[in-house]
Amino acid sequence: MTNSWLVIRTQKSLLSMRIDRRVPWVLLVLIIMTLMVMVISIGYGEYPIPPLDVIKTILGLPTNNPDYNFVIHTLRLPRVITAFLVGTALAIAGAIMQGLTRNPLAAPEIIGVEAGAGLVAVAMIVLFPSVPIFLLPIAAFTGAFVAAVLVYLLAWENGSSPIRLILVGIGVGAIASALTSVMITFGEISDVSQALVWLAGSVYGRTWEHIQALLPWLIVFIPASLLLARELNTLNLGDEVARGLGSRVEWQRGLLLLTCVALSGASVATAGTIGFVGLMAPHLARQLVGNAHEGLVPTSALVGGLIVSFADLLGRSLFAPIELPCGVVTAAVGAPYFLYLLYRNRNA
Amino acid sequence: MTIITPINSDSINSEPALTTRKLTLAYDQAIVLNELDLAIPSGKITALVGSNGCGKSTLLRGLARLLKPVKGTVYLDSASIFKLSTKEVAKRLGMLPQSPVAPEGLTVRELVAQGRYPHQGWLQQWSEEDERFTEQALAITKMTELAERPLDSLSGGQRQRAWIAMALAQNTAILLLDEPTTFLDLAYQIEILDLLYDLNQVEERTIVMVLHDLNQACRYADFIIALRKGQIVAQGVPTDVMTEGMVREVFDVESRIVKDPVSGTPMCIPIGRRSRSSTSNN
Amino acid sequence: MAGRDLDSLVQVLPYIVVGLMIAFSLGKQITALTLGEDVAKGLGLRTGWVKAIASIVVVLLAGSAVSLAGPIGFIGLVVPHIVRFWVGVDYRWLLPYAAIWGAMLLSLADLTARLIIKPQELPVGIMTALVGAPFFIYLARRKIKS
Numbered sequence: 001m002t003n004s005w006l007v008i009r010t011q012k013s014l015l016s017m018r019i020d021r022r023v024p025w026v027l028l029v030l031i032i033m034t035l036m037v038m039v040i041s042i043g044y045g046e047y048p049i050p051p052l053d054v055i056k057t058i059l060g061l062p063t064n065n066p067d068y069n070f071v072i073h074t075l076r077l078p079r080v081i082t083a084f085l086v087g088t089a090l091a092i093a094g095a096i097m098q099g100l101t102r103n104p105l106a107a108p109e110i111i112g113v114e115a116g117a118g119l120v121a122v123a124m125i126v127l128f129p130s131v132p133i134f135l136l137p138i139a140a141f142t143g144a145f146v147a148a149v150l151v152y153l154l155a156w157e158n159g160s161s162p163i164r165l166i167l168v169g170i171g172v173g174a175i176a177s178a179l180t181s182v183m184i185t186f187g188e189i190s191d192v193s194q195a196l197v198w199l200a201g202s203v204y205g206r207t208w209e210h211i212q213a214l215l216p217w218l219i220v221f222i223p224a225s226l227l228l229a230r231e232l233n234t235l236n237l238g239d240e241v242a243r244g245l246g247s248r249v250e251w252q253r254g255l256l257l258l259t260c261v262a263l264s265g266a267s268v269a270t271a272g273t274i275g276f277v278g279l280m281a282p283h284l285a286r287q288l289v290g291n292a293h294e295g296l297v298p299t300s301a302l303v304g305g306l307i308v309s310f311a312d313l314l315g316r317s318l319f320a321p322i323e324l325p326c327g328v329v330t331a332a333v334g335a336p337y338f339l340y341l342l343y344r345n346r347n348a
Numbered sequence: 349m350t351i352i353t354p355i356n357s358d359s360i361n362s363e364p365a366l367t368t369r370k371l372t373l374a375y376d377q378a379i380v381l382n383e384l385d386l387a388i389p390s391g392k393i394t395a396l397v398g399s400n401g402c403g404k405s406t407l408l409r410g411l412a413r414l415l416k417p418v419k420g421t422v423y424l425d426s427a428s429i430f431k432l433s434t435k436e437v438a439k440r441l442g443m444l445p446q447s448p449v450a451p452e453g454l455t456v457r458e459l460v461a462q463g464r465y466p467h468q469g470w471l472q473q474w475s476e477e478d479e480r481f482t483e484q485a486l487a488i489t490k491m492t493e494l495a496e497r498p499l500d501s502l503s504g505g506q507r508q509r510a511w512i513a514m515a516l517a518q519n520t521a522i523l524l525l526d527e528p529t530t531f532l533d534l535a536y537q538i539e540i541l542d543l544l545y546d547l548n549q550v551e552e553r554t555i556v557m558v559l560h561d562l563n564q565a566c567r568y569a570d571f572i573i574a575l576r577k578g579q580i581v582a583q584g585v586p587t588d589v590m591t592e593g594m595v596r597e598v599f600d601v602e603s604r605i606v607k608d609p610v611s612g613t614p615m616c617i618p619i620g621r622r623s624r625s626s627t628s629n630n
Numbered sequence: 631m632a633g634r635d636l637d638s639l640v641q642v643l644p645y646i647v648v649g650l651m652i653a654f655s656l657g658k659q660i661t662a663l664t665l666g667e668d669v670a671k672g673l674g675l676r677t678g679w680v681k682a683i684a685s686i687v688v689v690l691l692a693g694s695a696v697s698l699a700g701p702i703g704f705i706g707l708v709v710p711h712i713v714r715f716w717v718g719v720d721y722r723w724l725l726p727y728a729a730i731w732g733a734m735l736l737s738l739a740d741l742t743a744r745l746i747i748k749p750q751e752l753p754v755g756i757m758t759a760l761v762g763a764p765f766f767i768y769l770a771r772r773k774i775k776s
Contacts, residue, residue, distance in 0.1 A: 004457070004496060005474075007479070008474075009474070009475070009476070014471060015471045015472070016471075016472050016473055016474045016476075017473040018473065102451060154767055154771065155771070158376075161774060163774055164771065167766070167767075168767050168770050168771070170766070171763040171764070171766040171767035171770065172763070172767070174703060174759050174762070174766070175759065175760060175763040175764070178755075178759035178763070179756075181753065181756050182752065182756055185752075185753060186750070227470060230473060233458075234462060234465050236451045236454075237450060237459075238445075238448055238449060240414060240443075240445040240448065241443075241444075241448050243413075243414050244412055244414065244438065244442065245438050245463070245465040245466055246433075246436075246437060246438025246439070246465060246466035247465065286453070290453065290455075290458075291451060291453050291455075291458060292458055294473075
C-alpha cells in the first residue's frame with residue numbers, strides 16, 4: 001500500500017520508522033560521488049598523484065613513492081575532509097532553517113550567524129593583530145553564537161514567530177556587516193587583506209587541528225539533527241497545527257535553532273563564510289527524496305558535503321596556478337541558483 | 349439581556365467531554381471571552397455560531413489549549429487541560445485550524461501520517477498501528493487514490509478532506525474544527541458535513557465546530573452554542589435555540605424560523621429590507 | 631560621500647529629475663496597485679504598464695543614487711515606513727514625503743558620519759545601516775504579531 005515508503009520495524013516492535021524509498025539509493029550514490037571527488041581532489045595539484053596511489057596510501061598500503069604519504073596525510077587529506085565536513089554542517093543547518101521558517105529561500109545566514117562570526121573574526125584580526133591565529137575559530141564561533149542569541153531574544157514576543165526571526169535576523173546581520181565594514185575601512189591594509197581572505201570562505205591550509213576543533217560539534221549536533229528531523233515535519237505544518245498535534249513548539253524550535261547555530265557556527269569558524277551551500281543543498285535534496293525530513297536531513301548533508309568538496313576542487317583547478325577560495329565558487333554557482341528559486345517561487 | 353437556555357436534559361444525557369469554568373481568553377490584554385461556563389456534550393456534534401468577531405474561533409482555540417486563558421480553565425474529562433502534557437491532550441483531542449497551509453510538495457499520505465505524531469516516540473516512529481490508522485483515515489475521507497499526490501495539486505475540497513484525514517489519523521475522541529466548510533462550494537460543504545456526521549454516528553466521536561451557516565448548524569448539530577460579543581446568548585438543542593429572538597440578538601437581523609422541508613430541523617430565513625416588497629419586483 | 635563635486639551631480643541630475651517627476655505622477659496608480667492586482671485591474675488600471683514604468687523609475691532613481699554615492703543601505707527600507715506613520719498609505723502623499731524624509735535623514739547621517747570620529751569620516755552607508763537596522767528591528771517587533 002505505502003509504495004513510496006520504506007518501513008523498518010523490528011520483530012518485537014521495539015523500534016519502527018519509515019523513510020522515503022528513494023533515500024538509501026540516493027545516499028549510496030552520493031557517497032560514491034563524494035568519494036570519487038575526494039580522490040580526484042587529493043590527487044590533483046602541483047604534485048599530481050594517480051588515483052590508485054591515493055587510495056592505496058589512504059588505506060595504508062605500500063606505494064612506490066614514499067613522498068605520497070606526507071603529501072596526502074599532512075597536506076591534502078585534512079583540507080579535503082574539512083571541505084566535506086563544513087559542507088555537511090552548512091547543509092544540515094540550511095535544511096533546519098528552511099523547515100523552521102517554512103521558507104524555501106531561508107538559509108543559516110538569516111539568523112545573523114555568519115555576519116556575527118565575520119564581525120568578531122575581522123575585529124580580532126584588525127584590532128588585535130598580535131593574537132595568535134588559532135584563536136580565530138573560537139572567536140568566530142563566539143560571534144556566531146552571540147549574534148544568533150541576540151536575534152532569538154530580539155524576535156521573542158509572546159513566543160518566537162518564524163517571520164520575526166527572519167526580519168530581526170536581517171537587521172542584526174546588517175548591523176554586524178556595517179561594523180565589519182568599519183573595521184575594514186580603518187584597519188591596517190595587511191590585516192584587512194588577511195581578514196578579507198578569511199571572509200571569502202576557504203579551506204586552504206586547513207590541518208588536522210582544524211578538524212579536531214570542528215569534529216566535536218558535528219558529533220553532537222549531526223545526530224541531534226537526525227533525531228529532531230521528525231519534529232521539523234510537524235513544525236512545517238504551522239505552529240497552530242503542530243501545537244494541536246501535541247508538539248511543544250517553542251521547545252522544539254529552540255532545540256532546532258541551537259542545532260542550526262552550532263553547526264553553521266562551527267563551520268563558519270573553520271572555513272569562513274561559504275555562502276549558498278545552506279540554501280542550495282536542501283533544495284537539491286528535496287528534489288531527490290521529497291519533503292519528509294527523516295530522509296531530507298541526511299541527504300542534504302551529503303549533497304552539501306559533495307558541493308563544497310567539488311567547489312574546492314574547481315577553485316583549485318579552474319584558474320590554476322591561481323587558487324579561488326571555494327566560497328567564491330559556491331557563490332558564483334549559488335547566486336544564480338538563488339535567482340532561479342526566486343523566479344520559480346514568485347507566485348507562491 | 350442574556351438569555352441562557354437551560355440544557356434539555358433528555359437529549360444530552362452523558363458526561364460532558366469538555367467543560368469550561370470561568371474561562372477568560374484575551375489577545376494582548378484585550379479580553380475576548382469573559383468568564384465563560386459551558387459544557388460540550390460527549391458523543392454529540394456541537395456547533396458554535398455567532399457573528400464575525402464574536403469570539404467563536406477564540407473559544408475553539410481556547411478549548412484546544414492553543415490559547416492560554418487569562419483566568420479559568422478547560423476541563424478534559426474532569427482534568428484541567430493545562431495540567432496534562434500536551435501530547436496526552438493530543439491523543440484525546442484533535443484540532444483543525446481555519447485554512448491551514450501545508451508546505452510545498454507535501455503529499456497527502458505524508459500529511460495524514462503527521463496525525464500520528466502524538467502516538468509516536470523516538471523509537472516508535474512508524475508502528476503498525478500508525479500505518480493502520482493512517483490508511484483508515486485516508487479510506488474514510490476517500491483520499492486513498494489521491495494519497496501520493498502533492499497537496500498543492502488538489503482542489504479546495506480535496507485539500508480540506510486531506511486535513512480532516514490528518515485529524516482523523518490522530519484518532520481522538522474529540523475533534524475541534526474551525527469553519528471546516530469555508531471557501532468550499534456547496535457540494536463540498538455538504539460532503540464535508542456528511543463526513544463529519546458519519547464519523548459522529550459510526551464512531552461516536554465528539555465534534556465541535558465553528559459554522560457560519562445557521563441552517564447547516566441546525567441540520568447537522570445536536571447542540572448549538574450561540575455567542576455574541578464574547579457572551580453565550582443561547583445554548584441547547586437546535587429546536588430550543590433557534591428562535592427569532594436569538595437571531596435578532598446575535599446577528600441583529602430580523603428573521604422568520606420555519607421548518608426545514610428536508611430534515612425537519614429549524615431553518616432561519618432572514619427578512620432584510622428587500623424581501624418585504626419582493627412580489628412587486630421581478 | 632566625501633569628495634563628490636558638483637560636476638558629477640550635474641551629470642546625473644536629469645535622470646533624478648525625470649525619475650522623481652514620473653514617480654510623483656504615478657502616486658494614484660501605485661495606491662491602486664497596493665490593493666492587489668485584481669482589484670487594480672477592476673479599477674481600470676493597466677497594471678502591466680504601471681509596473682513596468684514604476685520599475686524604470688526605480689532603476690533611474692536607485693541607479694543615479696548609487697552612481698553618486700555608492701550603495702547606501704536602509705534609507706530605502708526605513709523611510710517609507712516612517713512616512714507611513716504620518717501620511718498613511720496613499721502614495722500621492724507618501725512619495726513626496728518619502729523624498730523629503732530621505733533627503734533629511736541622509737543629510738543627518740552624513741553630518742553624524744563626519745562628526746562622530748573627527749577628523750576622520752565614516753562612510754555614510756555604514757551610518758545609515760547602524761541607525762536604520764535597529765529601527766527595522768523595532769518595526770519587525772511591533773508590526774508582526776504571532
